Amino acid sequence: MDFTHLQLSGFMAILNFLLENLSTKHITLEDNIKELGRAMAGIGESHSEKSGGLDFFSVDQAKAIINYLKISLFQHYKLYEYLFHKPREELVIGDEEIDQECHPEGLQPETESLDIDPMAGFTTEDVKSVLGQITTEIIGSLQTEINEKLQMQEEAYTMRIDKLKNT
Known part of the structure; x- marks a missing residue:
C-alpha cells in the first residue's frame, strides 16, 4: 500500500490495540470489531467529530486494512483466543539423562549454555x-x-x- 511512516505506525497501533484487547481484556470478536469501527470512524470525512484519530488514512487504505484484519486476525480469532488463554504444557526431553551421560562425575557445564538460542536447531519449515x-x-x-x-x-x-x- 506504500504507507508513509505515520500510516505504518498507525496500522501497527491498530493491530497492537486489537491484539491487546484479545490477550489482556478477553474482548469477544464482536466487541473487537466494534472497537475497530470506532477507531476507523471519520476516515474520509473532513472535520469529522467522531474521528478515531486515524485521519491520515485514505478510504481505500482503510478498506485494505479492514480486509487484511478480516482475513488474518478476525478469521482466525478462535485460534488467537486459544493461543492467548489456554495453558500450555512444557515438554522436557531427557535433559537430566544427557547431563549425567556427558558429565558422569557430577560436573556441570559452564554457564555459557544459557546464551544458546532455543530455536537454533529449527528451520522455518x-x-x-x-x-x-x-x-x-x-x-x-x-x-x-x-x-x-x-x-x-x-x-x-x-x-x-x-x-x-x-x-
Missing part, C-alpha cells in the same frame, strides 16, 4: 509444519463439534416438521 499440524487439529475439532451441533439441530427441526405434518 519445521515451525510451519508444527503450526500447520496444530491448526489442523484445532480447526478439525471445532469443525467436528459444529457438525455435531448442526446434526442435532437438524434432527430436532425434522422432528418438529414431522409433528406439524401429522397434525
Whole structure:
C-alpha cells in the first residue's frame, strides 16, 4: 500500500490495540470489531467529530486494512483466543539423562549454555509444519463439534416438521 511512516505506525497501533484487547481484556470478536469501527470512524470525512484519530488514512487504505484484519486476525480469532488463554504444557526431553551421560562425575557445564538460542536447531519449515499440524487439529475439532451441533439441530427441526405434518 506504500504507507508513509505515520500510516505504518498507525496500522501497527491498530493491530497492537486489537491484539491487546484479545490477550489482556478477553474482548469477544464482536466487541473487537466494534472497537475497530470506532477507531476507523471519520476516515474520509473532513472535520469529522467522531474521528478515531486515524485521519491520515485514505478510504481505500482503510478498506485494505479492514480486509487484511478480516482475513488474518478476525478469521482466525478462535485460534488467537486459544493461543492467548489456554495453558500450555512444557515438554522436557531427557535433559537430566544427557547431563549425567556427558558429565558422569557430577560436573556441570559452564554457564555459557544459557546464551544458546532455543530455536537454533529449527528451520522455518519445521515451525510451519508444527503450526500447520496444530491448526489442523484445532480447526478439525471445532469443525467436528459444529457438525455435531448442526446434526442435532437438524434432527430436532425434522422432528418438529414431522409433528406439524401429522397434525
